[in-house]
Amino acid sequence: MNNEIVIKTDKLTKEFGDFIAANDLTFEVYKGEIFGFLGANGAGKTTAMKMLIGISKPSSGDANIAGFDVYKDTENIKRSIGYMSQKFSLYEDLTVKENLMLFGGIYALSDKVIKSKTEELLEKLGLQNDANKLVGSLPLGWKQKLAFSTAIFHTPKIVFLDEPTGGVDPITRRQFWDMIYEAAHNGITVFVTTHYMDEAEYCDRVSIMVDGVIKALDSPAELKKQFNAKSMDDVFLMLARSAKRGD
């Protein structure tokens, strides 16, 4: 990890009428870091993330993603990031290969690059024999891994993962996190929301959002020390107890 800043927000706020979904968010994320974005349901994680990936305009404040301004440069931001949504977002009625071709095409990679990358990826995932199978016929764990691989297929600077391991068994989750480590090792910054607290321990740094506000931000070790807690679970419960918004 180095000190190059890839995400920088300053008092980023999103209001829906009287409701302040995200309030005065100020934080920085460094290159190659795995940044955990924690919060209970309704805390404003998704709203914050949507502003960062350029599909929701902030009400006030500033944010800079991969060197581009969220107000003026959304097109460049979109080219520099990858995104994996909460819902499984590959096309189930296309084959593994066709999905990869499609997403390679979206990011304007050349056919040659797409081809070599596809082969490399299939080998890594052990999916060579399933390349022409419909994605819908794969087991959920494989789908999630494939979705993550697709999100970083164009080697973005930052990849945003919105609760990527929902509904996945513990072994696959572990494998999934190995893939995240590998991506971070290759210099891709990982911005991940989750509500599994054991996953929070895997992050380099985490922020905990309560009622639209960032209540804590540090490495898991520091946070545990600061709150005198044994696990991230305890830290989270201590902070989340004060929450007024529920589901």
Added chain:
Amino acid sequence: MKQLLTFVKKEFHHILRDKRSMLVLLGLPIVQLLIFGFAITTETRNCNIAILDNSKDEATQNIITRIESSTYFDIYETLYSNDQIEKAFKTGRIKLAIVFQPNFQNDLLHTNKAQMQIITDASDPNQANTLANYVSAIVREYQQELNQNKDLPYTIKTEIRMLYNPQLKGEYSSVPGVMGMILLLISAMMTSISIVKEKELGTMEVLLVSPMKPAIVIASKVIPYFIVSLVNVVTILLISNFVFGIPIQGSFILLSFITIIYIICALSLGILISTLTSSQQAAMIISLMGLMLPVVMLSGYAFPVANMPLILQIISNIVPAKWYIIMVKDVMIKGIGLSEIWKELIIILGMTTFFLLVSIKRFKVRLQ
């Protein structure tokens, strides 16, 4: 451009791999056209009737023979008293009864005032009317023959010519109607469903986060359905020509041109529907209820608009199919040129622009 091609290919994969929607897309038009062409016809043939002949003379026999030999009627039963008439109707076996008064021939020859009564089952008013007209026509014909050798003072002889559709074939109006309905339904419903499907699955979000321009996403949704619609137009025209024997009187190029404009209109309506909802079911219901019903009821294809209450006549103007069906009838059946249909064409173009502008506006609002 390459992005667009990749995406159009993807859309074709979606369509071709979903056998059920393929069947709907390509089979429905054929089935609809055949049903509306063959089964649903306003013509009546071999209708069961009853006859009560209180006179039993040469004249009544003559008329009865003529009625019997026409293709419209089969004499189902012969009645002997007035109270049998209503019974016969109530059992539902007959649609029409003819009653000759006593002394029919006598009256006809001597007082010039012979009387016969035509009773019809008017629970279906249109049919009742048609049947009564058929009987009157047969009687009139007989009367004319009787008077053949006499010079009657003051007779007006009407001569009827049915222009454009001399055989009065029902298919002449069902082909344009089915085209107007099918193209609108398939284009609008299928595009709206396929766009909304991506919203529902969450893939739309991923596309919005990608550098893909929303316009390209939408265009790539629309192009495959445009092509499918063209295939349907060709099928419909082939069936109408070879199965129903309806030739294209006017310019084929003009017919294609207005059809392409109409398809674009329907596609933009589909895009608009997709911005109104985010569930596939809602999109389907809006398309079916919101489009099919007005098209069938108000486009003038099943029921004449001119006979409707004023308020419905006004509403019918916002149904795109109404204007398209007028144009198709004009070009295909009457053989009229662009100079006569430009007004309808402008209305369709105006509607298309409106649908697209509203969609763009709504699409932007959603991103805020």
